[in-house]
Amino acid sequence: MSTDANDGRASRSRGRPRLEIDRDAVANAVAELFAEGGIDAVSIAETAEKLAVSRATLYRAVPTKEELLGILFERSTRELTERTDAVLAASSEPSDQLVELIKLQAEAAIRMRSYMPVFFGGGGLPSDVFMRWRNWSRQFEKRWSVVVMACMDAGVLDKTDPVVATRLILGMIIWVSRWYRPSEKITGEEIADSAITLLRLRLPEVEA
């Protein structure tokens, strides 16, 4: 995305060079605002301040709060999807896959804790972001449920409704975002190991 560099503070050269907005920097700024005060703290004015650009500059590149949220949402979901696909590609053993998915998701729940429950829950999102969330969420859940079903077929998990089971396991990990406190000195790895123990999944180390 590019935008005019003329932000009203000073007239630039006649050539009007176009400024690239660094979407990664925008995503970081929005994530920081979420951490500071939740979705209500996210605004174009505050994001511009974090990025040290004028409101007008940011406004021209990202005209609405929806788009601001969308930039963070897209980066987070793309990253989660890519890393999930990498886990699925790394092993064909369902129990290994589920163990690694749980570890990945626990680490993400901690790192993205200020906004993961908002993005996964859908509540409070602008309708545009909500619609994208719903589509992504279904696809993401589907990736997990294939693994959960394979674990049931292999006897690694007892049989029950695979969609409900997937949502229960995912929810168990997503909710970590809400209770995790860095001061308690528990790592994502330890939390993931507890979840794996509760579900009685074999740890890869144990199999070796």
Next chain:
Amino acid sequence: MSTDANDGRASRSRGRPRLEIDRDAVANAVAELFAEGGIDAVSIAETAEKLAVSRATLYRAVPTKEELLGILFERSTRELTERTDAVLAASSEPSDQLVELIKLQAEAAIRMRSYMPVFFGGGGLPSDVFMRWRNWSRQFEKRWSVVVMACMDAGVLDKTDPVVATRLILGMIIWVSRWYRPSEKITGEEIADSAITLLRLRLPEVEA
């Protein structure tokens, strides 16, 4: 709690009869507003409209949004605590207790789905309600963790950090609030049974 009945629309008798505000009706109205539009939809004006009383009348009994939220919060937490204690009193077998706690919590997650994640997560709550939530939440978690620890001691659950395990199991059920849709025709009982299956807890029926 009682309040003056003179709400400014008409002067009443010199005796100024005091009006009892029905806290249960207030809690119901606030719960409806949550269901309609989340915490942002909760206001004294909207609550008064639902209760068919004037804003001034409600305002005199419940002067702030914090207190409105507090009324629903207190009813919900008192009810959950009482029902949890009843489950704990009904059996001394840890696995039966955990099975019944999961059933109770799943039913509550569905019934209270518009506000349970807000109350359990603490996020977005006014500071007064948040402080009460934190105290209640710790006590509630403690009740659960005693059962989880007893299940580990009895070999019903594999051993891991009991506080983390408690939060993972509770989170699994609390998150039901976020994905449950009445249109999908899954009952709280079925969801609880799936959770019990995933955790491989014995069902009371199986033991009989």
